[in-house]
Amino acid sequence: xxxxxxxxxxxxxxxxxxxxxxxxxxxxxxxxxxxxxxxxxxxxxxxxxxxxxxxxxxxxxxxxxxxxxxxxxxxxxxxxxx
Amino acid sequence: xxxxxxxxxxxxxxxxxxxxxxxxxxxxxxxxxxxxxxxxxxxxxxxxxxxxxxxxxxxxxxxxxxxxxxxxxxxxxxxxxxxxxxxxxxxxxxxxxxxxxxxxxxxxxxxxxxxxxxxxxxxxxxxxxxxxxxxxxxxxxxxxxxxxxxxxxxxxxxxxxxxxxxxxxxxxxxxxxxxxxxxxxxxxxxxxxxxxxxxxxxxxxxxxxxxxxxxxxxxxxxxxxxxxxxxxxxxxxxxxxxxxxxxxxxxxxxxxxxxxxxxxxxxxxxxxxxxxxxxxxxxxxxxxxxxxxxxxxxxxxxxxxxxxxxxxxxxxxxxxxxxxxxxxxxxxxxxxxxxxxxxxxxxxxxxxxxxxxxxxxxxxxxxxxxxxxxxxxxxxxxxxxxxxxxxxxxxxxxxxxxxxxxxxxxxxxxxxxxxxxxxxxxxxxxxxxxxxxxxxxxxxxxxxxxxxxxxxxxxxxxxxxxxxxxxxxxxxxxxxxxxxxxxxxxxxxxxxxxxxxxxxxxxxxxxxxxxxxxxxxxxxxxxxxxxxxxxxxxxxxxxxxxxxxxxxxxxxxxxxxxxxxxxxx
Numbered sequence: 001x002x003x004x005x006x007x008x009x010x011x012x013x014x015x016x017x018x019x020x021x022x023x024x025x026x027x028x029x030x031x032x033x034x035x036x037x038x039x040x041x042x043x044x045x046x047x048x049x050x051x052x053x054x055x056x057x058x059x060x061x062x063x064x065x066x067x068x069x070x071x072x073x074x075x076x077x078x079x080x081x082x
Numbered sequence: 083x084x085x086x087x088x089x090x091x092x093x094x095x096x097x098x099x100x101x102x103x104x105x106x107x108x109x110x111x112x113x114x115x116x117x118x119x120x121x122x123x124x125x126x127x128x129x130x131x132x133x134x135x136x137x138x139x140x141x142x143x144x145x146x147x148x149x150x151x152x153x154x155x156x157x158x159x160x161x162x163x164x165x166x167x168x169x170x171x172x173x174x175x176x177x178x179x180x181x182x183x184x185x186x187x188x189x190x191x192x193x194x195x196x197x198x199x200x201x202x203x204x205x206x207x208x209x210x211x212x213x214x215x216x217x218x219x220x221x222x223x224x225x226x227x228x229x230x231x232x233x234x235x236x237x238x239x240x241x242x243x244x245x246x247x248x249x250x251x252x253x254x255x256x257x258x259x260x261x262x263x264x265x266x267x268x269x270x271x272x273x274x275x276x277x278x279x280x281x282x283x284x285x286x287x288x289x290x291x292x293x294x295x296x297x298x299x300x301x302x303x304x305x306x307x308x309x310x311x312x313x314x315x316x317x318x319x320x321x322x323x324x325x326x327x328x329x330x331x332x333x334x335x336x337x338x339x340x341x342x343x344x345x346x347x348x349x350x351x352x353x354x355x356x357x358x359x360x361x362x363x364x365x366x367x368x369x370x371x372x373x374x375x376x377x378x379x380x381x382x383x384x385x386x387x388x389x390x391x392x393x394x395x396x397x398x399x400x401x402x403x404x405x406x407x408x409x410x411x412x413x414x415x416x417x418x419x420x421x422x423x424x425x426x427x428x429x430x431x432x433x434x435x436x437x438x439x440x441x442x443x444x445x446x447x448x449x450x451x452x453x454x455x456x457x458x459x460x461x462x463x464x465x466x467x468x469x470x471x472x473x474x475x476x477x478x479x480x481x482x483x484x485x486x487x488x489x490x491x492x493x494x495x496x497x498x499x500x501x502x503x504x505x506x507x508x509x510x511x512x513x514x515x516x517x518x519x520x521x522x523x524x525x526x527x528x529x530x531x532x533x534x535x536x537x538x539x540x541x542x543x544x545x546x547x548x549x550x551x552x553x554x555x556x557x558x559x560x561x562x563x564x565x566x567x568x569x570x571x572x573x574x575x576x577x578x579x580x581x582x583x584x585x586x587x588x589x590x591x592x593x594x595x596x597x598x599x600x601x602x603x604x605x606x607x608x609x610x611x612x613x614x615x616x617x618x619x620x621x622x623x624x625x626x627x628x629x630x631x632x633x634x635x636x637x638x639x640x641x642x643x644x645x646x647x648x649x650x651x
C-alpha cells in the first residue's frame with residue numbers, strides 16, 4: 001500500500017497519477033505564497049487521495065522519474081475472509 | 083439532478099477494456115478493417131498500464147509449427163474438465179504462432195536460446211503444452227501494444243468507465259455510454275460493433291484489484307447470455323502479502339499441512355497429493371476447515387536452501403519491487419510455515435458467444451476473460467485465450483460492419499442512461515460502498531459458500547445477499563471516484579446472485595465447483611453449460627450440452643485428465 005510521496009522533490013510531472021490503476025493519486029493545485037502579498041505560485045503536486053484503495057501494484061513507484069514514491073509491500077487492505 | 087450534456091464519439095468498432103483481449107481485439111479490427119475503418123479502445127484507467135495482463139508475467143501458450151496441435155488441444159480441453167468451447171480453443175491454439183509473430187512485429191521481445199529457439203516451459207499438469215513470456219512481462223506487453231495501436235491509428239480513450247450499452251432504435255447494440263473516471267464527464271460512444279473485453283467479474287479480491295469486470299453484467303442487461311457463473315479461480319495464498327509459485331514450491335518439496343502438522347492433501351487426493359489441481363487444493367482446504375483442522379500452512383521447510391532465493395525473485399516489475407522491499411521477517415515466514423487459505427481471485431462468469439466471439443445480441447461481441455469460452459484459464463492458457471479471442475472478435479467485428487445496419491442512437495435512451503448515473507450522485511452523501519463490499523466479500527468468500535458448497539448453505543446465502551442489496555439501494559456517491567466504485571459494487575451484487583443461483587442449479591461437482599451434497603462428477607447429466615439470461619429482472623437458468631467434436635470424457639487420458647477427475651488413476 002502506498003506510504004509516502006516526497007513532494008518536496010516532486011517535479012509535478014503527473015506520471016504517478018496517470019499510471020495508477022486505482023485512482024489513488026490525484027494531481028492537485030498547490031498555491032505557495034510569494035514575496036508579493038496577494039500573489040501566489042501554483043504547482044500541480046500529487047496527493048494520496050484514496051490510500052485505502054491502493055492495490056499495491058507499485059506502478060507509481062516504478063514509473064516515478066524522481067524515485068520519490070514509497071509503496072510498502074504488505075497488503076493491508078486485502079479481504080480476509082474464508 | 084445535473085443538466086444533460088456530454089461528449090459524443092463516433093466510431094466503427096468500439097473495444098471496451100484494455101487487457102490482452104481488448105488490445106488484441108483493437109489491433110485485429112484495425113488490421114482486418116478496410117482503410118479508414120475507425121477503431122476505438124476505452125478503459126477505466128490508462129490503456130497499456132491497467133488490466134490483469136499488465137501485472138502478470140504474460141505467460142502465453144504458443145504452439146510452434148512442429149508441435150502436436152491435436153495433443154495440446156486435447157489436454158487443454160481435459161484440463162478444463164471439458165468446460166470449453168472446443169472449436170474456439172483449437173482455433174486459438176492454431177493461430178498462436180501467428181500472434182507471436184504479430185507481437186514481435188510490435189517490438190516485443192521473447193527470449194531465445196543460443197540456437198535461436200524460443201525458451202518455453204511446460205505449464206502445470208500438462209504434458210505437451212509449452213508457454214513463454216515476453217521480456218518485461220505484462221507491463222511491456224501492454225505498453226508495446228498501446229504504442230502499436232496508436233501507430234496504426236486506433237483511437238485511445240483513457241479513463242472512460244463504461245456504465246451502459248446502447249440499443250438505439252434497432253435490435254443491435256450501437257455503442258456504449260460512460261463517464262470520465264476522474265471528471266465524471268458523460269460520454270456516449272456510437273459504434274457499429276462493440277466488443278466487451280472487461281475480464282470476468284471479481285469481488286476486488288484478486289492480486290489486481292482494479293479489475294472488476296463490470297462489462298459482462300452490462301452485456302447481460304443488454305440481453306446477452308452468461309455462462310460459467312458456478313466456476314471460479316480460487317487459489318491458495320498467504321493472507322498478508324503476495325506470494326506466487328505454489329507449483330514450483332511443491333515441485334521443490336513444499337507440502338500443505340494442517341494445524342496438527344499433518345499432511346492433508348494425500349488424504350483428499352490420494353493419487354496427486356500436493357500436486358493436485360489448484361481448485362482441488364482449495365476443496366481439500368475447505369474440508370480441513372470444516373473438520374476444525376485450520377489454520378493451514380504451506381510448509382516450505384523442505385525446500386533446499388540453495389534454491390530458496392528463486393522464490394523471492396520475479397521477472398514482473400512490480401513483483402521485483404515487492405520482493406526487494408519485503409522485510410526479513412516476511413521472508414523468514416515464507417520459508418517457515420506460511421499460513422495459507424484459498425483466496426478468490428476472480429469468477430469465471432463470462433459472455434456466451436459462438437466460436438466467432440459473437441454474442442446472442444447483434445453488434446455485441448466479446449473477448450478475453452469476459453468471453454466464456456473456457457472455465458479454467460491456467461497459467462499460459464489464460465492470456466493465450468485472451469490473445470486468440472481478441473483476434474477473432476476483432477475480425478468478426480469487421481465482418482459485422484457490412485452485415486449490420488448503420489447505428490442510429492435513441493436520444494431518449496441516452497438521456498435515460500445519463501439519468502441512471504446522475505441519480506447515484508449526491509454531494510451530501512458519505513462514500514459507503516466499501517462497507518457493502520466488505521459484507522459481500524465476507525458472504526461470497528466463506529469457505530462453505532465459495533469452495534465447499536451445499537444447498538443448505540447457498541439458500542441462506544441468497545437471503546443474506548438480499549439484505550446487503552437492500553442496504554446498497556440507499557447509497558449515493560459524493561464524488562466520481564466513489565461513483566465508479568458504486569457502479570462496480572452494484573454489478574458485483576448482481577453477479578453474486580447469479581453465482582449463488584448457478585451454484586445451486588448445477589447439482590454435481592466439476593472443475594472448481596464443488597457441492598458437498600453432490601460430490602461426484604455427472605457427465606450423463608451435466609456435461610453442459612449453465613446458461614443465464616435476464617428474464618424480466620430475474621436470472622433464468624438453462625442447460626446447453628457441450629459439443630465434443632475434438633475430445634470427450636472417457637477418451638485417452640493424459641495427466642490433465644487424471645488431475646481433474648475425482649478418483650481417476
